[in-house]
Amino acid sequence: MHLSELVARWKKDPRGTALQLNLPVLLLERLGDGAESSWERTGAFFVGKQPEAHDPPVFFVEKVPRTGNAFALGVTIGRVESNDIVIDDSSISRFHAWLQLDPKKGWMLCDAESKNGTQLDGEPLTSGAKVPLRDGAVIGLGHAALRFLLPQTLVELLKA
Numbered sequence: 001m002h003l004s005e006l007v008a009r010w011k012k013d014p015r016g017t018a019l020q021l022n023l024p025v026l027l028l029e030r031l032g033d034g035a036e037s038s039w040e041r042t043g044a045f046f047v048g049k050q051p052e053a054h055d056p057p058v059f060f061v062e063k064v065p066r067t068g069n070a071f072a073l074g075v076t077i078g079r080v081e082s083n084d085i086v087i088d089d090s091s092i093s094r095f096h097a098w099l100q101l102d103p104k105k106g107w108m109l110c111d112a113e114s115k116n117g118t119q120l121d122g123e124p125l126t127s128g129a130k131v132p133l134r135d136g137a138v139i140g141l142g143h144a145a146l147r148f149l150l151p152q153t154l155v156e157l158l159k160a
Contacts (some may be wrong), residue, residue: 004055007110010158011132018155024061025154026077026085028141052143059085059146060106061099074100076111077141079089100130107133107148116142129134 010017043127061075064084067090078095093114100108108130111118118125119140133139135150149157 001058001060003058007069007158014158017135017158021151021154023151025149026059026061027147027149027150028057028059029138030145031047054092061085061148064097071095071098072135074098074108078110078112087141087144089142089144091143093142096141097139098131102130104134105132109139119145 006017012013038083062084063075075085075086076095076098077085077092078097079086079088079090079092080094081094093112093116095112095120096114097109097111100110102108108131109118109120109125109132113126113127117140119138120131120133121138133148135148135153137148139146139148
């Protein structure tokens with residue numbers, strides 16, 4: 001889903017949309033310096049169209065049953081269709097990282113030994129180390145930058 005679609009739903013039914021927004025999201029903000037011109041389909045499952053700055057894709061942070069993904073530790077992110085969140089860009093590994101909800105610490109991010117690394121707010125992560133996510137954090141995966149938003153922050157964004 002793209003942000004424009006979510007905004008359209010909000011305009012039609014703000015209350016109903018707000019009630020449905022009970023999951024964090026990742027907004028694909030950019031593909032990195034010069035990456036817009038290098039966007040390429042890798043042959044994996046392609047979700048939507050090439051990202052545009054004014055209408056970023058919105059990925060809900062949830063396990064997706066359609067993937068057949070047996071990774072039970074969390075919500076997987078990568079460029080192939082077996083991931084819960086698919087970003088079809090050659091700078092992103094097939095299985096790049098995962099997000100996990102820790103009952104005591106909140107949402108955590110972990111790099112899955114990705115080729116181009118994972119960053120949190122510009123700081124590189126050690127592969128396999130789980131780090132806490134804060135609302136509004138920027139996750140770097142290869143050339144991609146995604147903003148992590150909790151549901152209440154997304155609702156505030158839609159209100160604006």
